[in-house]
Amino acid sequence: MSPANASPGQAVTVSAPDAGCDPRYGSDAQIEVIVTDASGAEVIHETAPMNDAGGFTYTFTVPSDTAAGEASVTALPYNLDWCDDTGRNNRVPGAMGAAGVDLERVSCALPLRPLLITR
Template identity: 60%
Template structure:
């Protein structure tokens, strides 16, 4: 699975900055020198209100700062962050990024890790 990531602060209002970050993994992840993480913020209805790519280290560490978009409704939103353009759902326990030759895996559905972010209303 992707590295554990955190979101700080846990509550923000439109215009506030929020940091999404993860430390490097302790294994040899080998994401590559051009690795990217895709960060998505979803509002309380599950609609993506922000979707951006950011640099990620070869070992999966990253720090991404964004401004909560104007017009996001107050309530419980959430953040996802996954290495971009990689298949996490092979269910074999094998690092499919390190394999040589063409991929032999078929993408399957997986549960999405969603870290809560409470969007505060005006005056909060």
């Protein structure tokens, strides 16, 4: 993520390289980016293109009403299963939430990065 400190109105870029485990997310894969400010308000919640190997670059502008202090930024594959820390592709066949299939987050840590919002 760059920069690590930003003010309202400033652009911030979140990116990740391709994964080394061949996740095969598909040609229509998306990344979900969520920014929660220091007050706990969700100020960004967007999806953006992600490549088949999980690489992406997403740039957002810090909203004017973002509270000063430490915000958190998370980015994870949108509408896909959660990992199970084994290194294997554990994708459930079909769409997430398909009939009779309930997915739950298991032992993965939610990927959070701090973003210091200054005024």
